[in-house]
Amino acid sequence: MRAPPFLVLILAVSAALALILVGQRPAGAEPIRVGVVHALSGPMAESERGLVDAVRLAVEEINAAGGLFGRRLDLILADSRSNWTTAATEVERLILQERVSVLFACWTSACRKAVRPVVEEHRHLMFYPLQYEGLEESPHLVYMGSTPNQQIIPGTRWTMDRFGTRIYLVGSDYIFPRTANRLIRDLVTAAEGEILAERYVPMDAVDLDAIAAEIRRLAPDAVLNTLNGNANRHFFASLRAENLTEMPVISFSVAEPELRSMPSGQSHTAHYAVWGYFQSLPDPVNRRFVDTFRQRFGAERVVSDPIVSSYNGVRLWAEAVRAAGTDDPAQINRSVGRTSLHGPSGIVALDAATRHLWRRVYVGHARADGQFDAVEISESPIRPVPFPASRSRAEWRGLVDLLSGEANRSLPRDSRWAP
Numbered sequence: 260m261r262a263p264p265f266l267v268l269i270l271a272v273s274a275a276l277a278l279i280l281v282g283q284r285p286a287g288a289e290p291i292r293v294g295v296v297h298a299l300s301g302p303m304a305e306s307e308r309g310l311v312d313a314v315r316l317a318v319e320e321i322n323a324a325g326g327l328f329g330r331r332l333d334l335i336l337a338d339s340r341s342n343w344t345t346a347a348t349e350v351e352r353l354i355l356q357e358r359v360s361v362l363f364a365c366w367t368s369a370c371r372k373a374v375r376p377v378v379e380e381h382r383h384l385m386f387y388p389l390q391y392e393g394l395e396e397s398p399h400l401v402y403m404g405s406t407p408n409q410q411i412i413p414g415t416r417w418t419m420d421r422f423g424t425r426i427y428l429v430g431s432d433y434i435f436p437r438t439a440n441r442l443i444r445d446l447v448t449a450a451e452g453e454i455l456a457e458r459y460v461p462m463d464a465v466d467l468d469a470i471a472a473e474i475r476r477l478a479p480d481a482v483l484n485t486l487n488g489n490a491n492r493h494f495f496a497s498l499r500a501e502n503l504t505e506m507p508v509i510s511f512s513v514a515e516p517e518l519r520s521m522p523s524g525q526s527h528t529a530h531y532a533v534w535g536y537f538q539s540l541p542d543p544v545n546r547r548f549v550d551t552f553r554q555r556f557g558a559e560r561v562v563s564d565p566i567v568s569s570y571n572g573v574r575l576w577a578e579a580v581r582a583a584g585t586d587d588p589a590q591i592n593r594s595v596g597r598t599s600l601h602g603p604s605g606i607v608a609l610d611a612a613t614r615h616l617w618r619r620v621y622v623g624h625a626r627a628d629g630q631f632d633a634v635e636i637s638e639s640p641i642r643p644v645p646f647p648a649s650r651s652r653a654e655w656r657g658l659v660d661l662l663s664g665e666a667n668r669s670l671p672r673d674s675r676w677a678p
Contacts (some may be wrong), residue, residue, distance in 0.1 A: 424452025
């Protein structure tokens with residue numbers, strides 16, 4: 260029986276459309292390229308190793324579930340070598356040559372400040388996983404870490420309430436510690452306290468004996484620590500050599516991997532850290548994440564706030580891709596503020612106005628086994644405030660420029676950034 264003419268026409272049109280779609284399919288099936296720029300060598304490699312693994316785990320899970328729109332994700336990894344100039348160069352290479360759809364990059368604020376102009380120039384999209392000094396917003400960055408009102412400010416208030424207001428400040432010599440310590444000075448002054456000393460050391464510092472000796476001489480109520488990377492290991496060794504293991508130290512950049520890396524026998528009985536997440540949290544979603552991470556990367560591995568932020572960043576980006584129907588960075592920049600998910604740290608919700616996360620705040624007491632006993636010091640998730648109300652935005656920006664210049668002058672020439 261011959262088909263009616265109209266049916267023949269419909270079949271012919273359908274066949275033509277199918278040929279067109281088949282012709283387009285190879286392009287549509289191209290992998291989505293995910294760019295990662297972290298330190299695989301140098302003094303920050305120990306801290307940033309876990310961030311790379313977190314991104315890798317999230318990418319593997321998305322691929323195992325079929326990818327995005329049937330397209331697998333390809334991880335394109337670059338080593339910043341703990342150098343922010345190298346990081347900026349690698350970010351531009353991933354954007355222009357590797358054609359990545361998104362970037363997950365940096366630990367230090369110096370790195371972020373170096374790569375931000377590159378990301379903005381190319382109108383691209385980057386997720387930054389670390390707590391930081393705030394005083395910044397960008398339409399092309401998503402800030403997954405804590406702002407000052409979600410870490411530095413509550414952590415400082417908790418310290419003064421618990422231990423006293425005579426404070427010693429020590430940090431790595433770059434913009435985050437210098438700006439964080441200016442915020443801390445404001446808080447201590449308002450509480451009629453005293454900053455006994457404010458000291459900075461290079462990122463790769465190994466000799467902190469003089470600082471430990473000064474702490475012993477000044478006998479502060481507490482030390483607020485913004486050291487990053489391997490310097491923390493040497494700092495706590497120097498404190499132990501001065502028999503200062505009962506001196507309260509509150510760290511803002513020491514998480515589980517850094518704590519675990521310290522040699523056995525160097526435990527500090529009065530060491531605390533302030534974060535929005537700790538591995539020891541009992542949430543069932545967190546327990547599953549920790550188990551999965553260890554199964555993938557080793558039973559001895561530990562996770563941390565920055566690791567979870569990196570993992571959540573990939574998942575949040577994937578949700579935005581699904582919502583937008585495309586992996587185009589410009590489209591995702593418009594849709595990412597309307598996405599949320601339940602992650603190991605709880606509900607992950609972006610404040611669309613600032614592109615920072617709502618976050619809880621915990622204080623953790625360091626244990627000898629490399630974990631923290633965590634106690635929440637926020638009654639509920641805190642809305643991010645990148646620019647604290649104690650100064651105007653113009654005043655904060657001027658202060659950042661000043662502090663950037665101070666830190667910049669102390670860096671090797673090939674590691675400097677534009678304020």
